[in-house]
Amino acid sequence: MQLNWQQLLRAVILLFFTLYIFKLHFSGEILKLINPKYETLSQIGASLFLFLFLVQMQRVFSPVKPRKEMADDAHQHDHGDQPMTMKKIVSYIIIMFPLTTGMFLPLSSLDASIAKNKGASLSLTNYGSSREKNQSLQEIQEKQDISEDIEENDQPPGVEEKGAVDDNPIDPNVFRNKISKPEYDQLKEQLKNTSHLMLEEELFATIYQEIMDKVSLYEGKEITLSGFVYKEDDFSDHQLVLGRFLITHCVADAGMIGFLTEFDNADSFSEDRWLKITGTIAVTEYQGVEIPSIQVSEFEAIEEPDQPYVYPLQIEIISPNG
Amino acid sequence: MNKSLPSIIIDLFILFLFGFVISVLTFGDSLMPNIMLSDSFLHMNTIFLSILIEALPFVLIGVLIAGFIQIFITEDQLKRWIPKNKYLAVLMSCVVGGLFPACECGIVPIVRRLIAKGVPIYAGVGFLLTGPLINPIVIFSTYMAFGNDLQIALSRMFLGFLIALVIALLVSFLFRSNQLKHSIMNENQCSLHAPHTYKQSFLDKLGKTTLHAVDEFFDMGKYLIIGALLASFVQVYVSTEFLVSVGNGHAAALAIMMGLAYLLSLCSEADAFIGASFSNIFPQTAILGFLIYGPMIDLKNTLMMLSVFKIRFVVVFVVLVSVTTFILLSLLQGL
Structure with missing residues (x-):
């Protein structure tokens, strides 16, 4: 009976992965990495690590095979029983690398430099020439796929009728990032009849898409949104883009979505500053393409919100009641 | 193995390890060094x-399935299921891959286990190619990302299937042996896996499945980590606009979108939105190249394949997939 150090190392690594992922969930930092829709899946992953750890513990105290037997064994396949070699030390260091950087380095939020690298200007003009095309970002997921419980009901509604005409109250379920198809269609109808669009987090991507697709329907309406400042070299002094990162799975697939805004003080705000603006939707020509823009009437500088990213709305094909 | 040991020692030890790891994780925060690291490096770490x-x-789900295959499915069973005819086997593997809702990270350990169990290389490749490319979730998210346009989603599915078939057939002509690394080929003779001959209890088998999964995770994990690191480097330091500005014209556009798909290493379920954001810059075939090529092979995936196959095979395979996809899509463009 002997303590097998290498099996112990493996067990400890598995435990580190388990607890590191759980720690990300408890501290809420997981939101800097993945779409909350995948939180449950990630927790299942952490539980699997825990399970593997517990099973692995069975091997930690198993007797080391006598050396003679191993010499007879021609194969090199690794169960973690063979003695440590340089190659294996390197492997273990690689496996521990993400744990180390995860523990010692702070997680950052993506900023304008990433947007630039990911071709934000390309997406700016992307919709220009074919804006009547009925595109939409929403990722539909069949209901049985991954069941998730996102806790974001308590936020204020994303669409507000100015002057509160309340003959069309919006179902509170709309704001769970997950709505049924009829609700979604109804929501789009309501958007068209609203005179003041409020781009709250939950509906940011949806409303953005609507406006990009059918700007003629929304031209002249008022709009309020917050986001970070992004600039292109060829912008004039009164132009800036106010945008958010849209996360489908994890921040690796983030793409910036945002509006070109125009106002006199635009040059006083540098990139990555967060602003909340209100203005009127108009059409501006940029790089030879007509794109939606916002003529700003009010603006204020704000702090970066706790949750800087926005997520695609999820539409349920199958209604919750079956 | 260790029935004689009072399990209370293990339990106490587990508790001790929990305490140890939790305290390291808690202390880690306070030890966070105050070295000024550049923002771009922190971004890279975050994306990584x-x-x-x-x-x-x-x-993890992939390695558990692989462990399950290793312990519960015998080589004889597999031999009976796979058609003797090479063409039928290729066709069947592509269809099975299409029905199997895997993603590109999870499928590599499964394919590795299948091939080690005697599944011919071409059938394994068919499964590897169509698994992540064709499945309900991917097709659905593509359909939505392209504005409820069925055409792109269907093209992705059918062209992808066709291209996978061609590649699997080419592999069947080019390679006879299973192309696994030697260490994996010898696995089946080793003590932990060999004894299918005598009866084992179900629980015994389940335990071995899990231990296999652990070994598989440590074998594969390092490649996944290097792949993720490279992909995050590309995301932070290589400019998309630069890539896009490199070429005009159909062939260049297709090559660029395929290159982008390879370097970004996105999940096949998440790449549709990114692909769609290029749809006004590039012709449709280039977008299809992005959508079809990415799930079949990318940077992260190549690294993971290196943990399974001989280097020479991986190189030939990557070239084969690239050239076949490129030629077939270019031909389509010409039509």
Whole structure:
């Protein structure tokens, strides 16, 4: 009976992965990495690590095979029983690398430099020439796929009728990032009849898409949104883009979505500053393409919100009641 | 193995390890060095971790399925299921891959296990190619990302299937042996896996499945980590606009979109939105190249394949997939 150090190392690594992922969930930092829709899946992953750890513990105290037997064994396949070699030390260091950087380095939020690298200007003009095309970002997921419980009901509604005409109250379920198809269609109808669009987090991507697709329907309406400042070299002094990162799975697939805004003080705000603006939707020509823009009437500088990213709305094909 | 040991010692030891790891994790925060690291490096680390955290559940499910195959399915059973005829076997593997809702991280350990169990290389490749490319979730998200346009989603599915078939057939002509690394080929003779001959209890088998999964995770994990690191480097330091500005014209556009798909290493379920954002810059075939090529092979995936196959095979395979996809899509363009 002997303590097998290498099996112990493996067990400890598995435990580190388990607890590191759980720690990300408890501290809420997981939101800097993945779409909350995948939180449950990630927790299942952490539980699997825990399970593997517990099973692995069975091997930690198993007797080391006598050396003679191993010499007879021609194969090199690794169960973690063979003695440590340089190659294996390197492997273990690689496996521990993400744990180390995860523990010692702070997680950052993506900023304008990433947007630039990911071709934000390309997406700016992307919709220009074919804006009547009925595109939409929403990722539909069949209901049985991954069941998730996102806790974001308590936020204020994303669409507000100015002057509160309340003959069309919006179902509170709309704001769970997950709505049924009829609700979604109804929501789009309501958007068209609203005179003041409020781009709250939950509906940011949806409303953005609507406006990009059918700007003629929304031209002249008022709009309020917050986001970070992004600039292109060829912008004039009164132009800036106010945008958010849209996360489908994890921040690796983030793409910036945002509006070109125009106002006199635009040059006083540098990139990555967060602003909340209100203005009127108009059409501006940029790089030879007509794109939606916002003529700003009010603006204020704000702090970066706790949750800087926005997520695609999820539409349920199958209604919750079956 | 260790029935004689009072389990209370193990339990106490587990508790001790929990305490140890939790205290390290808690202390880690306070030890966070105050060295000024550049923002771009921190971004790279964040993207790197996000790829890993997103991929790990799929990889774990993959290694557990692989462990399950190793312990519960015998070589004889597999031989009976797979058609003797080479063409039929290729066709069947592509269809099975299409029905199997895997993603590109999870499928590598499964394919590795299948091939080690005697599945011919071409059938394994067919499964590897269509698994992540064709499945309900991918097709659905493509359909939505392209504005409820069925055409792109269907083209992705059918062209992808066709291209996978061609590649699997080419592999069947080019390679006879299973192309696994030697260490994996010898696995089946080793003590932990060999004894299918005598009866084992179900629980025994389940325990071995899990231990296999652990070994598989440590074998594969390092490649996944290097792949994720490279992909995050590309995301932070290589400019998309630069890539896009490199070429005009159909062939260049297709090559660029395929290159982008390879370097970004996105999940096949998440790449549709990114692909769609290029749809006004590039012709449709280039977008299809992005959508079809990415799930079949990318940077992260190549690294993971290196953990399974001989280097020479991986190189030939990557070239084969690239050239075949490129030629077939270019031909389509010409029509």
